[in-house]
Amino acid sequence: GESVGLHLPTLSVQEGDNSIINCAYSNSASDYFIWYKQESGKGPQFIIDIRSNMDKRQGQRVTVLLNKTVKHLSLQIAATQPGDSAVYFCAENYGGATNKLIFGTGTLLAVQP
């Protein structure tokens, strides 16, 4: 809910600009990555995913880039809108059959009109 945004790094952008949210993941053996969006008072919502055999994947207005060399993931949002204001989490899966996701602490995206 509303307290999720406290203590988080914040990215403030102007409406219409592009946003880039970064995430460093921890395990070089992770083979699947997801970006989630969490609006105030709601549960996380799937945005886009990427497997470790890919470097880039595009969705509607969003692109995820994966750099396995430096264990870095980024989410690019084109033409950012006020409705994009939320906390964004990356998550990684270590592999195996447990479906376990490890979540980052998140970034608060604040879109200024």
Place this chain on the structure above:
Amino acid sequence: EAQVTQNPRYLITVTGKKLTVTCSQNMNHEYMSWYRQDPGLGLRQIYYSMNVEVTDKGDVPEGYKVSRKEKRNFPLILESPSPNQTSLYFCASSFGAHSYEQYFGPGTRLTVT
């Protein structure tokens, strides 16, 4: 509508009074999981279930119990709640092994005084 539901959405209780938070999904998912979300700590997994009658501990299981008697339901039980269990709780589900996209419920905000 495909969804994960949780009840109650908000709960204020006292130390030591047993409580149950229910979770139900209507997507015939095999995998279900409980997380707690605390400021600055992100989402941490409490327990998960790969299928009916199969449950296992996540990263922070102390003080919690779960059961999976039916595929659609995965209740979280706090036998003797303590103030350090004050948190925002999310239930999530996904299709099954190697299907990592998890669908989240709306959250339950629990306060233990």
